[in-house]
């Protein structure tokens with residue numbers, strides 16, 4: 001007989017407690033709570049209690065980030081604190097990177113399953129750190145979770161959790177989302193849940209590990225101190241709250257708060273949606289052939305990812321079920337992931353789509369069910385797969401979930417609540433080595449903290465308006481970024497005219513940022529990631545508003561420019577347009593230009609090199625020919641849309657394009673009629689399209705990228721194979737016969 | 741919202757002429773179960789179909805109850821009939837396919853952010869009656885069209901409206917994707933017919 005495990009929860013070990021709670025939840029109500037006893041008995045005390053625990057996590061966030069933190073946490077607010085149940089469900093969360101609360105319980109479960117309550121032991125003041133996506137729920141290598149247990153005497157009664165997106169993860173390429181990473185071993189410094197300190201103090205070895213295994217040790221150590229400080233604040237505040245409300249009240253009410261939220265989600269599905277089935281899709285490309293396969297032969301492939309999401313909406317029971325039976329399989333690239341990225345995304349999208357009038361917590365994860373097939377992109381066959389850059393693929397995947405709900409909510413009449421749900425982000429990361437030998441890794445997150453908002457059925461999207469995964473996000477100030485990233489100067493930061501999906505209401509314009517590598521730098525490495533990186537496609541394949549989806553993002557590098565010389569002479573471009581004027585005039589000289597629509601892991605840049613990152617546009621709503629004429633005029637006046645686009649896309653000739661003898665309105669009426677006639681001439685009945693497109697499919701007349709993707713999908717997903725072949729009316733015989 | 745007010749509010753909201761302050765007021769208001777009937781009243785006043793409007797499936801497409809009791813997707817600009825809501829309406833539309841960089845540049849303006857010619861194609865689906873743009877798809881060549889929204893009309897009638905379930909000529913209305921029926925008909929004929937793109 002072995003050792004008797006320590007019973008942390010009265011008569012149960014941690015794993016026994018998790019199984020007990022899960023079995024209670026199987027009946028449909030979280031933790032078996034058919035009745036919300038405390039809420040019904042005394043709603044005022046109940047709300048005061050929630051307010052107290054919510055204030056505890058909010059206070060921890062606002063204070064700790066100013067005690068110690070990297071610029072991602074301090075400037076952009078890329079952090080989160082939460083109070084968890086002993087099983088890891090979040091009761092209350094701060095603002096910030098809210099989605100992660102859905103993933104915390106994965107790390108807690110891992111510790112429970114592996115008997116951490118016996119060895120290394122879970123005691124008051126112990127610090128646990130976790131940043132390995134396969135075991136910890138952390139979506140990608142740069143996300144780091146810290147947990148401190150909450151005790152009442154000998155009994156484990158909860159956890160304080162803190163997390164943030166750190167600046168550098170020590171992977172194959174510098175940054176926190178390595179896009180060139182074929183497997184878990186190249187993802188970076190990944191730590192399965194581990195005890196890293198006691199008595200609220202980290203062990204020295206943890207900092208030594210950050211120093212040796214990551215490229216931004218100073219920031220990573222500061223961030224860990226921030227997470228520990230915040231968790232300690234949560235422990236202290238909640239201990240006071242328990243003194244005030246009583247232990248039994250704390251235990252019962254924390255769980256009621258989660259069940260209350262779950263119920264509100266169910267009620268919102270019943271009230272806000274139309275029952276039925278929605279399907280949306282997006283595509284991402286992972287071109288590794290000739291880049292990554294030099295060292296990793298299993299990655300000698302160019303993948304096209306099929307991010308197809310079906311939502312089944314049942315308004316009788318208030319149930320949402322996500323069916324991912326047509327998604328691409330996992331493979332040797334960085335755009336897959338594990339359960340944590342799904343739970344984080346799920347939480348964020350439930351919040352946006354049906355999260356009205358509730359207390360944000362893990363009850364939202366419990367309200368939706370999903371099937372991610374074994375072997376699929378986010379349920380890989382083993383724990384050796386990379387989760388280097390999964391936000392790039394999972395955001396568009398979940399945009400498909402929200403797009404379905406937005407479509408359904410609009411059908412139900414909730415016009416004000418619906419939008420395009422084509423949410424996006426772009427990030428630059430890398431490593432800078434200064435001439436004095438000092439080197440550091442970084443994430444440059446201006447574009448991460450501020451994306452354009454999508455178009456709605458009644459208004460345009462706005463530039464820089466949101467970071468929907470972080471309700472209190474910010475783009476950060478240029479001065480701050482230049483201070484923490486010595487060696488990189490900003491040349492300009494502008495919205496780009498016409499860079500959006502056009503429509504009756506257009507998408508929010510994306511941004512364009514230009515940087516120059518300074519003389520202080522010996523050399524630097526930059527990479528680009530993001531979820532507007534539709535790469536070779538638009539952000540989403542189609543959007544609820546039916547108009548043009550968002551254009552993709554891109555990275556442009558000018559090699560060996562004379563910009564530093566111009567700057568020394570006191571000349572500085574006033575904006576991106578002036579920079580392009582300089583290029584046209586030959587004032588700005590360069591030795592080469594590269595364009596990267598795809599995600600790139602490591603481009604070497606040197607002093608004088610200029611890089612321009614363009615991203616974060618959203619798609620349009622409705623036919624551009626239905627846009628109010630005065631809105632088109634206003635857009636041109638503000639340089640949001642060019643005169644040419646006003647005429648050719650919106651059918652409103654202005655300026656030199658307008659005919660002098662007629663009014664703008666008359667000109668628009670005529671031009672719009674002309675465009676409609678052009679649409680007729682350029683289009684065919686669907687049946688004709690079906691015949692020609694089918695012939696291309698039968699003949700195999702398509703790019704290798706696409707042909708390989710169809711072959712891979714047909715081999716992995718019987719649902720895809722069936723849909724594809726029945727739609728094109730294909731079988732082995734017809735293909736053979738028509739080939740001859 | 742009282743019923744009369746709400747109809748006006750919803751109508752004004754959809755014209756896009758409300759100020760952001762007014763929209764925010766609406767966003768903050770408590771949502772209620774009678775919204776669906778309020779919205780249907782608003783649609784019945786602003787579209788050509790009156791009380792026959794059931795629900796909206798797109799910016800320009802509505803599911804309408806036909807005089808014979810069947811349901812059809814119709815264009816609210818020109819009333820064009822796209823047929824059974826269980827068949828993807830795209831199969832009854834007109835399509836323009838953009839494949840070249842030149843064609844992509846007309847809508848995405850900058851070469852560096854355009855879809856990749858040869859890999860992606862951009863399909864514009866138009867109403868065959870009035871050539872309003874109904875949907876845009878950017879997909880790989882050979883990708884079947886997406887059927888974004890298949891509403892369960894039986895559940896809408898019985899569970900939301902508290903009404904009796906709709907029927908079909910063959911009996912009970914069944915919630916299923918019937919798009920293939922159309923494709924199978926095309927496969928059984930060799931020449932192009934139906935050049936008007938009419939739905940039924």
Ligand SMILES: [Zn+2]
Nearest residue numbers: 815818867870
């Ligand atoms: Zn029409």
